[in-house]
Amino acid sequence: MKRVLILGSTGSIGEQALDVISRSDELGVAGLSASTGWERLLEQANENGIGLVALADAGAARSARGSGWKGEVLGGEEGIRELIARCEPDVVLNAIVGSAGLGPTIVALSEGIEVALANKESLVVGGELVMALSEAAEARIVPVDSEHSALHQLIRAEPVGAVERLVLTASGGPFRGRTDLRGISREQALAHPTWDMGGKISIDSATLMNKGLELIEAHHLFGLAYDDIDVVVHPQSLIHALIHIVDGSTLAHLGHPDMRVPIAYALHGPDRLELPVEALDLAAAGELTFEHPDTDTFACLRLAREAGEAGGTAPCVLNGANEVAVEAFLAGALPFAGIAEVVERVLDAMPATVPTHFEDLFRCDEEARVRATEALGAVASGAVSGNGRGVT
Numbered sequence: 001m002k003r004v005l006i007l008g009s010t011g012s013i014g015e016q017a018l019d020v021i022s023r024s025d026e027l028g029v030a031g032l033s034a035s036t037g038w039e040r041l042l043e044q045a046n047e048n049g050i051g052l053v054a055l056a057d058a059g060a061a062r063s064a065r066g067s068g069w070k071g072e073v074l075g076g077e078e079g080i081r082e083l084i085a086r087c088e089p090d091v092v093l094n095a096i097v098g099s100a101g102l103g104p105t106i107v108a109l110s111e112g113i114e115v116a117l118a119n120k121e122s123l124v125v126g127g128e129l130v131m132a133l134s135e136a137a138e139a140r141i142v143p144v145d146s147e148h149s150a151l152h153q154l155i156r157a158e159p160v161g162a163v164e165r166l167v168l169t170a171s172g173g174p175f176r177g178r179t180d181l182r183g184i185s186r187e188q189a190l191a192h193p194t195w196d197m198g199g200k201i202s203i204d205s206a207t208l209m210n211k212g213l214e215l216i217e218a219h220h221l222f223g224l225a226y227d228d229i230d231v232v233v234h235p236q237s238l239i240h241a242l243i244h245i246v247d248g249s250t251l252a253h254l255g256h257p258d259m260r261v262p263i264a265y266a267l268h269g270p271d272r273l274e275l276p277v278e279a280l281d282l283a284a285a286g287e288l289t290f291e292h293p294d295t296d297t298f299a300c301l302r303l304a305r306e307a308g309e310a311g312g313t314a315p316c317v318l319n320g321a322n323e324v325a326v327e328a329f330l331a332g333a334l335p336f337a338g339i340a341e342v343v344e345r346v347l348d349a350m351p352a353t354v355p356t357h358f359e360d361l362f363r364c365d366e367e368a369r370v371r372a373t374e375a376l377g378a379v380a381s382g383a384v385s386g387n388g389r390g391v392t
């Protein structure tokens with residue numbers, strides 16, 4: 001029995017992971033944590049016979065303790081760390097949203113525990129340091145992100161040196177084809193055409209920042225240069241990734257978009273788990289179409305590639321600024337087109353440096369957030385000019 005600790009169990013990935021685990025005789029739940037959703041967390045704990053949980057939000061932890069629940073509730077970031085150590089999982093499924101997921105990834109790897117990574121920010125922000133820690137601690141990082149799971153499945157069948165290029169597919173989000181991003185509402189941005197996801201990642205998909213973060217994630221996971229990783233827009237979301245082989249072959253991973261597939265592979269692979277996911281009927285799908293991403297309109301993808309190529313702290317800055325900007329957009333305090341502009345301003349203000357310790361990254365993340373918060377006012381008050389592409 002492989003025991004799984006799910007961090008972020010009340011979110012979209014967490015709920016689907018519990019569904020996957022319930023379908024397998026070889027998987028069990030070791031522990032659960034959430035950010036603020038204590039009521040659902042306690043329900044999940046009861047359903048899975050778990051007596052120890054953690055809530056990252058100290059207030060939510062107090063509410064859970066005051067609810068009369070019989071188990072033990074740990075609170076705050078410290079509580080998440082203690083949970084990882086105390087429930088002795090075989091694998092930590094990190095489905096925390098945002099750079100808050102980096103700390104728990106570091107703790108798990110440091111303890112020599114395998115990480116099934118749905119928190120792409122761990123690699124975007126932590127980059128080389130996280131990969132070096134994984135190697136030093138001999139603790140694997142297995143991707144849960146659908147494109148990276150697809151790449152992982154494709155690449156592992158090939159001998160070293162055979163894979164020349166990677167291709168990440170992008171749905172293009174709800175605004176594919178638009179060349180003006182002004183006047184977009186929160187509801188429009190949250191309505192993703194093919195994937196049903198949480199709020200933050202839905203907005204990142206609409207700006208194409210999500211694909212930018214995935215580009216950086218792929219660079220670290222698979223060790224290819226940015227020049228050797230392409231992004232292609234594929235609105236049907238049926239091909240999740242492709243690899244180009246030195247002999248001219250191209251291999252693709254196809255399937256209906258359902259996150260239980262990559263979650264099951266991360267927890268179960270290379271063995272396959274039977275899932276109630278319909279096999280792909282290509283004739284019924286009809287057409288698979290592809291186009292180049294429009295990085296003039298969707299500047300976040302360009303900014304992410306540039307930050308990745310700059311390396312060092314640049315992806316950390318990109319991510320911190322984006323998290324602040326997306327939160328402001330969701331709160332109605334920033335127009336959609338302002339997200340890229342806030343990110344670009346903060347990147348311009350904070351040139352990349354080389355981090356030598358995780359502390360450098362935590363400080364950098366903090367500074368990026370402060371600067372992004374300062375930039376919000378100016379950008380929201382009409383500094384977004386021209387075609388609304390977020391480029392002044």
Ligand code: MG
Binds near residue numbers: 145146147214
């Ligand atoms: Mg993805």
